Protein backbone atom coordinates (compact mmCIF):
# COMPACT_ATOMS: atom_id res chain seq x y z
CA UNK A 53 0.00 0.00 0.00
CA UNK A 54 1.36 3.42 -0.93
CA UNK A 55 2.01 5.88 1.87
CA UNK A 56 -0.53 8.42 0.59
CA UNK A 57 -3.21 5.68 0.40
CA UNK A 58 -2.70 4.87 4.05
CA UNK A 59 -2.58 8.53 5.02
CA UNK A 60 -5.77 9.29 3.07
CA UNK A 61 -7.58 6.50 4.88
CA UNK A 62 -6.98 8.38 8.15
CA UNK A 63 -6.79 6.85 11.61
CA UNK A 64 -7.91 3.23 11.65
CA UNK A 65 -9.49 1.33 14.50
CA UNK A 66 -9.32 4.46 16.58
CA UNK A 67 -5.51 4.55 16.40
CA UNK A 68 -3.81 7.89 15.86
CA UNK A 69 -1.78 7.16 12.74
CA UNK A 70 0.12 10.23 11.57
CA UNK A 71 1.79 10.34 8.18
CA UNK A 72 5.23 10.58 9.75
CA UNK A 73 4.54 7.52 11.89
CA UNK A 74 3.47 5.65 8.79
CA UNK A 75 6.56 6.81 6.91
CA UNK A 76 8.70 5.66 9.80
CA UNK A 77 7.04 2.27 9.82
CA UNK A 78 7.49 1.96 6.08
CA UNK A 79 11.20 2.78 6.30
CA UNK A 80 11.63 0.38 9.19
CA UNK A 81 10.00 -2.35 7.11
CA UNK A 82 12.46 -2.01 4.27
CA UNK A 83 11.00 0.87 2.36
CA UNK A 84 11.53 -0.07 -1.23
CA UNK A 85 12.13 2.95 -3.48
CA UNK A 86 11.86 1.08 -6.78
CA UNK A 87 10.44 3.48 -9.40
CA UNK A 88 9.63 6.86 -7.91
CA UNK A 89 5.80 6.86 -8.17
CA UNK A 90 5.50 3.48 -6.47
CA UNK A 91 6.51 4.41 -2.98
CA UNK A 92 5.82 1.07 -1.38
CA UNK A 93 6.54 -1.26 1.46
CA UNK A 94 7.76 -4.82 0.96
CA UNK A 95 4.08 -5.74 0.41
CA UNK A 96 3.10 -4.74 -3.12
CA UNK A 97 -0.42 -5.35 -4.28
CA UNK A 98 -1.19 -6.22 -7.89
CA UNK A 99 -2.79 -2.77 -8.26
CA UNK A 100 0.45 -1.19 -7.23
CA UNK A 101 2.44 -3.37 -9.61
CA UNK A 102 0.09 -2.36 -12.42
CA UNK A 103 0.49 1.30 -11.57
CA UNK A 104 4.28 0.82 -11.82
CA UNK A 105 4.10 -0.48 -15.40
CA UNK A 106 5.41 1.99 -17.89
CA UNK A 107 7.58 3.73 -15.38
CA UNK A 108 11.11 4.09 -16.73
CA UNK A 109 13.11 1.29 -15.14
CA UNK A 110 15.99 2.46 -13.03
CA UNK A 111 19.34 0.79 -12.74
CA UNK A 112 19.56 -1.54 -9.76
CA UNK A 113 23.29 -1.74 -9.59
CA UNK A 114 23.60 -3.14 -6.08
CA UNK A 115 21.19 -6.00 -6.76
CA UNK A 116 22.74 -6.63 -10.19
CA UNK A 117 26.07 -6.96 -8.39
CA UNK A 118 24.67 -9.73 -6.18
CA UNK A 119 23.26 -11.58 -9.17
CA UNK A 120 26.36 -11.14 -11.35
CA UNK A 121 28.67 -12.43 -8.64
CA UNK A 122 26.78 -15.64 -7.85
CA UNK A 123 28.92 -18.75 -7.88
CA UNK A 124 27.34 -21.16 -10.35
CA UNK A 125 28.05 -24.80 -11.05
CA UNK A 126 29.81 -25.76 -14.24
CA UNK A 127 31.74 -22.62 -15.04
CA UNK A 128 34.95 -23.73 -16.80
CA UNK A 129 36.42 -20.22 -16.65
CA UNK A 130 36.01 -20.13 -12.86
CA UNK A 131 37.46 -23.61 -12.40
CA UNK A 132 40.48 -22.93 -14.62
CA UNK A 133 41.18 -19.55 -13.03
CA UNK A 134 41.21 -21.14 -9.59
CA UNK A 135 43.16 -24.22 -10.69
CA UNK A 136 46.12 -22.06 -11.66
CA UNK A 137 46.63 -21.19 -8.00
CA UNK A 138 47.35 -24.84 -7.21
CA UNK A 139 50.15 -25.16 -9.77
CA UNK A 140 53.77 -24.56 -8.81
CA UNK A 141 53.78 -21.12 -10.43
CA UNK A 142 50.58 -20.23 -8.57
CA UNK A 143 52.03 -21.34 -5.24
CA UNK A 144 55.29 -19.51 -5.92
CA UNK A 145 53.30 -16.40 -6.78
CA UNK A 146 51.51 -16.64 -3.41
CA UNK A 147 54.83 -17.08 -1.62
CA UNK A 148 55.93 -13.74 -3.10
CA UNK A 149 52.79 -11.86 -1.99
CA UNK A 150 53.63 -8.50 -0.49
CA UNK A 151 57.33 -8.77 -1.26
CA UNK A 152 57.40 -6.34 -4.16
CA UNK A 153 60.23 -3.81 -4.25
CA UNK A 154 58.97 -0.30 -3.54
CA UNK A 155 60.75 2.69 -5.02
CA UNK A 156 60.40 6.33 -4.06
CA UNK A 157 58.84 5.82 -0.63
CA UNK A 158 60.61 6.24 2.67
CA UNK A 159 60.77 3.07 4.73
CA UNK A 160 59.92 3.55 8.44
CA UNK A 161 60.64 0.95 11.12
CA UNK A 162 58.04 -0.12 13.67
CA UNK A 163 58.70 -0.62 17.39
CA UNK A 164 57.56 -3.78 19.18
CA UNK A 165 54.45 -2.20 20.81
CA UNK A 166 52.45 -3.35 23.85
CA UNK A 167 51.07 -6.88 23.82
CA UNK A 168 47.33 -7.38 23.56
CA UNK A 169 46.49 -8.97 26.87
CA UNK A 170 42.80 -8.23 27.23
CA UNK A 171 40.40 -11.12 27.29
CA UNK A 172 38.62 -11.44 23.93
CA UNK A 173 35.21 -11.75 25.58
CA UNK A 174 35.79 -8.54 27.50
CA UNK A 175 36.94 -6.68 24.40
CA UNK A 176 33.91 -7.84 22.41
CA UNK A 177 31.59 -6.77 25.20
CA UNK A 178 33.31 -3.40 25.60
CA UNK A 179 33.58 -2.50 21.92
CA UNK A 180 31.50 0.56 21.22
CA UNK A 181 31.95 3.25 18.61
CA UNK A 182 33.75 6.27 19.99
CA UNK A 183 33.42 9.52 18.02
CA UNK A 184 34.92 12.06 20.42
CA UNK A 185 38.65 12.24 20.92
CA UNK A 186 40.81 14.24 23.33
CA UNK A 187 43.44 15.27 20.79
CA UNK A 188 46.22 13.57 22.76
CA UNK A 189 48.71 11.67 20.64
CA UNK A 190 48.85 7.87 20.54
CA UNK A 191 52.26 6.20 20.70
CA UNK A 192 53.61 4.55 17.55
CA UNK A 193 53.93 1.29 19.51
CA UNK A 194 50.14 1.22 19.99
CA UNK A 195 49.60 1.79 16.28
CA UNK A 196 52.06 -1.03 15.57
CA UNK A 197 50.11 -3.41 17.80
CA UNK A 198 46.85 -2.51 16.05
CA UNK A 199 48.38 -2.98 12.58
CA UNK A 200 49.82 -6.36 13.50
CA UNK A 201 46.57 -7.53 15.15
CA UNK A 202 44.61 -6.75 12.00
CA UNK A 203 47.03 -7.40 9.15
CA UNK A 204 50.30 -8.74 10.53
CA UNK A 205 51.98 -11.95 9.41
CA UNK A 206 51.25 -14.48 12.15
CA UNK A 207 52.35 -17.77 10.60
CA UNK A 208 53.73 -19.55 7.54
CA UNK A 209 52.40 -22.44 5.47
CA UNK A 210 54.96 -24.89 4.09
CA UNK A 211 53.98 -25.88 0.55
CA UNK A 212 55.43 -28.84 -1.40
CA UNK A 213 55.95 -28.09 -5.09
CA UNK A 214 55.00 -30.66 -7.75
CA UNK A 215 58.41 -30.18 -9.36
CA UNK A 216 60.14 -30.94 -6.07
CA UNK A 217 61.28 -28.69 -3.28
CA UNK A 218 59.06 -26.46 -1.20
CA UNK A 219 58.12 -22.87 -0.59
CA UNK A 220 56.59 -20.89 2.26
CA UNK A 221 53.48 -18.75 2.18
CA UNK A 222 52.95 -16.03 4.75
CA UNK A 223 49.64 -16.14 6.61
CA UNK A 224 48.12 -13.12 8.31
CA UNK A 225 45.99 -12.25 11.32
CA UNK A 226 42.79 -11.77 9.27
CA UNK A 227 41.44 -14.43 6.93
CA UNK A 228 41.68 -13.78 3.19
CA UNK A 229 39.73 -15.57 0.44
CA UNK A 230 42.29 -17.89 -1.22
CA UNK A 231 45.09 -16.27 0.79
CA UNK A 232 45.68 -13.67 -1.92
CA UNK A 233 45.55 -10.71 0.51
CA UNK A 234 44.06 -8.00 -1.70
CA UNK A 235 43.59 -5.65 1.28
CA UNK A 236 46.31 -3.46 2.78
CA UNK A 237 46.15 -1.20 5.82
CA UNK A 238 47.22 2.39 5.37
CA UNK A 239 46.89 5.08 8.01
CA UNK A 240 46.90 8.81 8.29
CA UNK A 241 49.08 9.70 11.29
CA UNK A 242 47.42 12.85 12.60
CA UNK A 243 48.87 12.80 16.11
CA UNK A 244 51.12 9.80 16.55
CA UNK A 245 54.11 10.13 18.86
CA UNK A 246 57.28 9.38 16.96
CA UNK A 247 55.86 9.86 13.47
CA UNK A 248 55.69 13.03 11.36
CA UNK A 249 52.14 13.91 10.25
CA UNK A 250 51.87 11.97 7.00
CA UNK A 251 50.22 8.96 5.38
CA UNK A 252 51.79 5.53 5.78
CA UNK A 253 51.11 2.04 4.48
CA UNK A 254 51.75 -1.08 6.51
CA UNK A 255 53.99 -3.60 4.78
CA UNK A 256 52.86 -6.83 6.44
CA UNK A 257 55.53 -8.93 4.79
CA UNK A 258 58.39 -6.82 6.13
CA UNK A 259 56.51 -5.59 9.25
CA UNK A 260 57.41 -1.96 8.62
CA UNK A 261 55.83 1.17 7.19
CA UNK A 262 56.20 3.06 3.95
CA UNK A 263 55.65 6.79 4.04
CA UNK A 264 53.40 7.23 1.02
CA UNK A 265 52.09 10.77 1.50
CA UNK A 266 53.08 14.02 3.17
CA UNK A 267 51.23 16.33 5.59
CA UNK A 268 49.42 18.14 2.77
CA UNK A 269 48.08 14.85 1.42
CA UNK A 270 47.07 13.86 4.94
CA UNK A 271 45.06 17.10 5.23
CA UNK A 272 43.41 16.39 1.87
CA UNK A 273 42.57 12.91 3.09
CA UNK A 274 41.02 14.22 6.32
CA UNK A 275 39.06 16.79 4.31
CA UNK A 276 37.51 13.97 2.26
CA UNK A 277 35.51 12.80 5.30
CA UNK A 278 31.87 13.78 5.27
CA UNK A 279 31.24 13.53 9.02
CA UNK A 280 30.69 16.93 10.65
CA UNK A 281 33.05 17.78 13.52
CA UNK A 282 30.18 17.78 16.06
CA UNK A 283 29.50 14.12 15.19
CA UNK A 284 33.08 12.85 14.86
CA UNK A 285 35.92 15.01 16.21
CA UNK A 286 38.23 14.01 13.37
CA UNK A 287 40.66 16.89 13.97
CA UNK A 288 41.39 15.49 17.43
CA UNK A 289 41.78 11.89 16.26
CA UNK A 290 45.23 10.37 16.53
CA UNK A 291 45.08 8.26 13.38
CA UNK A 292 42.73 7.22 10.62
CA UNK A 293 43.20 3.64 9.51
CA UNK A 294 42.44 3.20 5.82
CA UNK A 295 41.39 -0.17 4.51
CA UNK A 296 42.68 -0.22 0.94
CA UNK A 297 41.73 -2.83 -1.63
CA UNK A 298 43.33 -4.01 -4.86
CA UNK A 299 40.37 -6.02 -6.21
CA UNK A 300 42.22 -7.58 -9.14
CA UNK A 301 44.49 -9.50 -6.78
CA UNK A 302 41.35 -11.41 -5.87
CA UNK A 303 39.35 -11.10 -9.10
CA UNK A 304 42.23 -12.65 -11.03
CA UNK A 305 41.37 -15.86 -9.19
CA UNK A 306 37.63 -15.56 -8.51
CA UNK A 307 36.39 -13.24 -11.26
CA UNK A 308 33.75 -10.66 -10.39
CA UNK A 309 32.84 -12.69 -7.31
CA UNK A 310 36.27 -11.82 -5.95
CA UNK A 311 34.98 -8.31 -5.30
CA UNK A 312 32.72 -9.77 -2.61
CA UNK A 313 35.74 -11.36 -0.96
CA UNK A 314 37.62 -8.07 -1.00
CA UNK A 315 34.75 -6.36 0.85
CA UNK A 316 34.45 -9.25 3.29
CA UNK A 317 38.16 -9.16 4.05
CA UNK A 318 38.03 -5.40 4.46
CA UNK A 319 35.28 -5.84 7.05
CA UNK A 320 37.30 -8.48 8.89
CA UNK A 321 40.36 -6.24 9.01
CA UNK A 322 38.32 -3.23 10.13
CA UNK A 323 36.77 -5.24 12.95
CA UNK A 324 40.18 -6.51 14.06
CA UNK A 325 41.47 -2.90 14.09
CA UNK A 326 38.52 -1.87 16.24
CA UNK A 327 38.86 -4.77 18.69
CA UNK A 328 42.63 -4.34 19.03
CA UNK A 329 42.19 -0.62 19.69
CA UNK A 330 39.60 -1.32 22.39
CA UNK A 331 41.98 -3.86 23.93
CA UNK A 332 44.58 -1.09 24.20
CA UNK A 333 42.18 1.47 25.65
CA UNK A 334 42.00 3.44 22.38
CA UNK A 335 38.64 4.64 21.10
CA UNK A 336 37.55 4.18 17.52
CA UNK A 337 34.71 4.38 15.06
CA UNK A 338 34.36 2.72 11.69
CA UNK A 339 33.54 5.42 9.20
CA UNK A 340 32.43 4.81 5.63
CA UNK A 341 31.36 8.44 5.33
CA UNK A 342 34.03 9.86 3.04
CA UNK A 343 33.92 11.12 -0.51
CA UNK A 344 35.54 8.30 -2.45
CA UNK A 345 37.04 10.34 -5.27
CA UNK A 346 38.62 12.82 -2.86
CA UNK A 347 40.00 10.10 -0.56
CA UNK A 348 41.41 8.13 -3.49
CA UNK A 349 42.96 11.24 -5.03
CA UNK A 350 44.65 12.13 -1.73
CA UNK A 351 46.32 8.71 -1.84
CA UNK A 352 47.04 8.71 -5.56
CA UNK A 353 44.66 5.80 -6.25
CA UNK A 354 42.59 5.45 -9.41
CA UNK A 355 39.70 4.08 -7.34
CA UNK A 356 39.44 0.90 -9.43
CA UNK A 357 42.69 -1.03 -9.31
CA UNK A 358 43.35 0.49 -5.91
CA UNK A 359 40.68 2.08 -3.74
CA UNK A 360 39.90 3.14 -0.19
CA UNK A 361 37.21 0.70 0.97
CA UNK A 362 36.69 1.69 4.58
CA UNK A 363 38.17 3.72 7.42
CA UNK A 364 38.49 3.47 11.18
CA UNK A 365 39.12 6.66 13.11
CA UNK A 366 41.18 6.15 16.28
CA UNK A 367 42.12 8.30 19.24
CA UNK A 368 42.04 8.70 23.00
CA UNK A 369 38.36 8.60 24.01
CA UNK A 370 36.88 11.98 24.85
CA UNK A 371 33.47 12.89 26.20
CA UNK A 372 30.92 10.99 24.14
CA UNK A 373 27.76 12.75 23.03
CA UNK A 374 26.67 10.63 20.07
CA UNK A 375 25.65 7.01 20.39
CA UNK A 376 24.52 6.19 16.87
CA UNK A 377 26.07 7.72 13.80
CA UNK A 378 26.09 7.15 10.09
Ligand SMILES: Cc1cc2nc3c(=O)[nH]c(=O)nc-3n(C[C@H](O)[C@H](O)[C@H](O)COP(=O)(O)O)c2cc1C
Nearest residue numbers: 179180181279284337338339340341375376377378
Ligand atom coordinates in the same frame (compact mmCIF):
# COMPACT_ATOMS: atom_id res chain seq x y z
C1 LIG B 1 30.46 -0.30 7.50
C2 LIG B 1 30.25 0.69 8.60
C3 LIG B 1 30.24 2.04 8.31
C4 LIG B 1 30.07 2.99 9.32
N1 LIG B 1 30.11 4.33 9.00
C5 LIG B 1 29.94 5.24 9.97
C6 LIG B 1 30.01 6.64 9.66
O1 LIG B 1 30.22 7.02 8.51
N2 LIG B 1 29.83 7.53 10.67
C7 LIG B 1 29.60 7.14 11.95
O2 LIG B 1 29.44 8.01 12.83
N3 LIG B 1 29.54 5.82 12.29
C8 LIG B 1 29.71 4.87 11.33
N4 LIG B 1 29.68 3.53 11.64
C9 LIG B 1 29.47 3.13 13.05
C10 LIG B 1 28.02 2.72 13.31
O3 LIG B 1 27.20 3.86 13.33
C11 LIG B 1 27.97 1.98 14.65
O4 LIG B 1 28.73 0.79 14.55
C12 LIG B 1 26.55 1.65 15.03
O5 LIG B 1 25.82 2.82 15.32
C13 LIG B 1 26.46 0.73 16.24
O6 LIG B 1 27.11 1.29 17.36
P1 LIG B 1 28.37 0.58 18.08
O7 LIG B 1 29.51 0.51 17.06
O8 LIG B 1 28.72 1.49 19.24
O9 LIG B 1 27.96 -0.78 18.49
C14 LIG B 1 29.87 2.58 10.65
C15 LIG B 1 29.89 1.21 10.95
C16 LIG B 1 30.09 0.28 9.94
C17 LIG B 1 30.14 -1.20 10.29
